Amino acid sequence: MKLNQLRYLVSVIQNNLNITAAASKLHTSQPGVSKQIKLLEDELGFPLFERDGRQLIAVTPAGLQVVERALRILEESQNIRLLSTDLNGNAAGSLVLGTTHTQARFILPPIVSNFIRKYPDVDLHLRQGSTDQLADLASRDQTDLIIATGNHDLFPGFVLLPLFDWYRCVVVPKNHPLTREKSLTLKAISRYPVITYNFSYSGRSSLPAMFESASLKLKTVLTATDADVIKTYVRLGLGVGIMASIGFEAVNDRDLALLPCQHLFTPHRSWVGFKRGRLLRGYMFEFLKLLAPHLTRRRVEAAIRARNQAEIDDLFSDIVIPLL
Amino acid sequence: MKLNQLRYLVSVIQNNLNITAAASKLHTSQPGVSKQIKLLEDELGFPLFERDGRQLIAVTPAGLQVVERALRILEESQNIRLLSTDLNGNAAGSLVLGTTHTQARFILPPIVSNFIRKYPDVDLHLRQGSTDQLADLASRDQTDLIIATGNHDLFPGFVLLPLFDWYRCVVVPKNHPLTREKSLTLKAISRYPVITYNFSYSGRSSLPAMFESASLKLKTVLTATDADVIKTYVRLGLGVGIMASIGFEAVNDRDLALLPCQHLFTPHRSWVGFKRGRLLRGYMFEFLKLLAPHLTRRRVEAAIRARNQAEIDDLFSDIVIPLL
DNA sequence: TACAGTTACGGACCGCGTAAGCATA
DNA sequence: TATGCTTACGCGGTCCGTAACTGTA
DSSP states (O other): OOHHHHHHHHHHHHTTTOHHHHHHHTTSOHHHHHHHHHHHHHHHTSOSEEEETTEEEEEOHHHHHHHHHHHHHHHHHHHHHHHHHHHTTOOOEEEEEEEOHHIIIIIHHHHHHHHHHHOTTEEEEEEEOOHHHHHHHHHTTOOSEEEEESOGGGOTTEEEEEEEEEOEEEEEETTOGGGGOSSOOHHHHTTSOEEEEOHHHHOSSOHHHHHHHTTOOOOEEEEESSHHHHHHHHHTTSOEEEEEGGGOOTTTTTTEEEEOOTTTSOOEEEEEEEETTOOOOHHHHHHHHHHOTTOOHHHHHHHHHSSSHHHHHHHTTTSOOOBO | OOHHHHHHHHHHHHTTTOHHHHHHHTTSOHHHHHHHHHHHHHHHTSOSEEEETTEEEEEOHHHHHHHHHHHHHHHHHHHHHHHHHHHTTOOOEEEEEEEOHHIIIIIHHHHHHHHHHHOTTEEEEEEEOOHHHHHHHHHTTOOSEEEEESOGGGOTTEEEEEEEEEOEEEEEETTOGGGGOSSOOHHHHTTSOEEEEOHHHHOSSOHHHHHHTTTOOOOEEEEESSHHHHHHHHHTTSOEEEEEGGGOOTTTTTTEEEEOOTTTSOOEEEEEEEETTOOOOHHHHHHHHHHOTTOOHHHHHHHHHSSSHHHHHHHTTTSOOOBO
8 A cells, every 4th residue: 555546546536536637637647547546456455446347436335434544644644744844944835714703803803914924925714604614614624723712512622722701791872871870780781672693602601591590581682693793783773782892893883882791791712723633834833822922832732732621721721811 | 755654764763763673573674764764854854863873862843743643644554454354354353442340340241252252353352440541541542442431521532322321229238228218218318328439430410419409418438439349348238339220230139139219310321432533343343233232333334424422412312222 | 539447568766685884882 | 892873786676657459428
């Protein structure tokens, strides 16, 4: 079994079982690919493809098993090669971030612009989605780093590093009656219709449950996926917004008032994570450092060596996580 | 980069950086190994070893990264080879089980004896330990299958399949006053000193908490790691045993009485699991089938394809899990 | 007659083993 | 002097490309 044989096998499959096409993609001759595939089948002792005459018409079940592992092997060998380009000071490559709207819109902009100035040769991609969608993307190796909030459960076998804590706050038009309350209470809020995140975003410490346990009723008039939409409807006077404090921009939101609610709601912790075993390029460590100063290369590497999430959390137990 | 170069690299490290010893283990010549290592270093563009003159004295940090990935590559290539021996009807191999005492002592004996009769060429190993120890073993790829109870959290990135449910029960000497209670209550139990498992074994639904929430005090006179020890001290009259019902043997424990407590305690679910991505040989599927008839090859393969534990649990939501 | 895969063959290369060289304890 | 790595060299295998062949739409 040779690495090249595995490359050929995978390429044939990625080219719809067309050996000629695979060969041209691999910049080699068609008979060569044909032969190596056959040699691999001979060595393994079972066919990788079902054939109709000379045409390949399907991958055998056993073949699928082989392909699955071949893909992993090729990925790791690619990782070894990347290590080398990395160490030779070559910062070219790509960085695919999976994030939720809140992070992409309010947290990442300064960090990203900083990063692309430092690493102009890195292709940066933002992939946005709900936490579920991000979990799916990441588990299929479609992203390098995930930046999200809450819900560790969707990311088994990941390394999750704390970024910062934040609270939900109430956002209302500048001269709304609530701005005149001395200290905001759930009861006061419950007098108004509420505009907040779709529930999939709020996770465990859900708003409805919180009000219910205080024997209050939460009148949600509208739910949205992001703070921009919430603020828009708050401006229209449809209700009181409850959203992440980081979604309030002092400059653009002068017509709105932000009412802090740290005494009412539970804190949320945002984190950055990646699949354990995924290669972190040099510039990815730099990105993490930009994202949060406490994510030094040293600490991140220690987290990678940890055996489970509890050990990682221990590593950061002494660190003061910023509160935004 | 060749697979052989990675093999050589790993072997050199496993032989304490002694190239000669590595070469002889690999059944090849020492200069060959020397050369391939050097070629690999040339190709990657950085040294894998620190050298003092001609001697290798350490692995470079970058080298460690390479070795880590090389190990994964070699493991997967080994898996591909095993697939082939498997499909050619060759049932030789090894099966390493990691289990807790309860399973090893009361559940596995008939299954294991059945299995080794069917697969005499499989080397079967039992590794026993606490759930923590098992989690550690498995995450370091030291076991094929883990059989344990409760606590999914210690096994992130694993495929966990339900085996059966069981309850804790009370075990007392044959003519103990408790045997005359019509329906056992926590209050009745709390009148006697209790002998039960070490707390690490009882997990979330811990006994002390259970008694406390009923405003009762649990007097544990002794805790032990296994049912045999518990029964021994119950026989000595030191107290009332609370242990897994499966630890009570009708034949050997005639001098004791088992008092069912399904109305008092929460059920426990035992499961079998393995690290996602680990190769299951044909005989391992057979072992799972012997372990629990509902673990058909079809279902196990579906579980492997699932993306997270929730999807796996869904697969088994229609199945009636046996109650022991 | 295109198209796709197999078979055949020759050249270049490469991995391996033997043998000799060299540095260190 | 023994140990262990490197260098040198020649053999054999293998990978690859070209070219010719075969079966199918």
